[in-house]
Amino acid sequence: MTSESDSATTMVIPPNCGDGSVDEGEECDDGAQNGIGNSCNPDCTLNVCGDGVEGPAEECDLGGDNGPDGGCSAECTINPSACGIQEYEAMLEIAPVDIIITIDNSGSMGNEIKGVQDNININFATIIENSGLDYRVILVSRHGNYNGPESICIEAPLSGIPQGGCSPPPAQPVNNPGKFYHYSVEISSHNAWCQLLNTFDGTTKDEFNFAPNGWQEWLREDSVKSFIAISDDGVVCGAYDDNDNINDGIAEAAQFDAALQALSPLHFGDSPENRNYDFYSIVGMAYNNPPDQPYTAKDPIITGQCPTAQDPGTGHQAMSNLTEALRFPLCDTTSYDVVFQAIADGVIKGAKIVCEFPIPEPPENEELDLESILVEYTPMGMGDPDVFNQVPSVDQCGPNSFYLDAGMVKLCPETCENVQADKDAQINIKFACEPINPG
Incomplete structure (x- = not known):
């Protein structure tokens, strides 16, 4: 030249x-x-x-x-781009699920605790395991014998206690890291909500000091949370009192929901619109028709009680309705197989697609043109794709849009919600490279 x-x-x-x-x-x-x-x-x-x-x-x-x-x-x-228009199909991952179970340890709960022990592996954990969902269980309830003093002991494969090892229970629970953790603390008739809040950060210690900073140590930042509350009573603790009626149950549930989100926006969401948990309840309400059919969020709160219950648990029920989770009567422990199968199915179906993907790597010796990135969404993996537009930041989000942050392509909240409703969605990322400096 x-x-x-x-x-x-x-x-x-x-x-x-x-x-x-x-x-x-x-x-x-x-x-x-x-x-x-x-x-x-x-x-x-x-x-x-x-x-x-x-x-x-x-x-x-x-x-x-x-x-x-x-x-x-x-x-x-x-x-314009030495690498042309590049494209790759984003891997749609399902967010992991952390399941927090709290069980009433009061004197009337022996049969119900036994029902949980008999079903939590075969009719709950095994079903979720077989689905391929990444899950873990955190149990907040006193460890011990169900037949006085109404405590609970979980065996393998969920926990680290061998099958048959809970007859009688060992001196302390055995966690199964990554899959099962037991925070041993007494849950009395009415204080499940307060104990959940107080044990979260270790304000109320677990009996064996497995988690000095509370059961929050076992939560994963990127997981969806599912609570399961099991009690034959209502909610009366701290500032909460459901008074066994509908209106107070709804009002107290709204307060508890706000308390959870204030406790940890990271884990439970920062607003009702961004709530990151649901709340199943197995409580003392009257049977449905048929008896083993769960109540859904479309059903009213039930003030009647099943035969061995102390209270209908209107606060727990209201939490289930608020988070669109199922409710079950707890009195018939012979139906717990159906109950836990239904909850397992609900947890699986409620799993959410992760709405962020790595910013693609350009070809060797090329520089990615960040402004060129486009996201194509194919509903149900079929037909013509919808093109999502790039916006500068989450504050400027709108329909069908995404933004770049911390090395990730992140779908805007409304866009994310739409994609999460489509388990067969296909996402493609398109990009070009920066123009080469001719000099």
């Missing part, structure tokens, strides 16, 4: 070049405007693409190096 300085020293200038008239032997003559980088060179030759000198109508000119693979095209325009 000939440099501009080389051209200036080797060119032969015709005798009349520069007089403003095109004479014999000249291709052009712009008079005083002749010059390197102008339309007419100092030797009255035209500045053309490919001569290695960038002219006024050219974006670049690398001479013999012009072409599709460099910074300057054969037409002397800057190549």
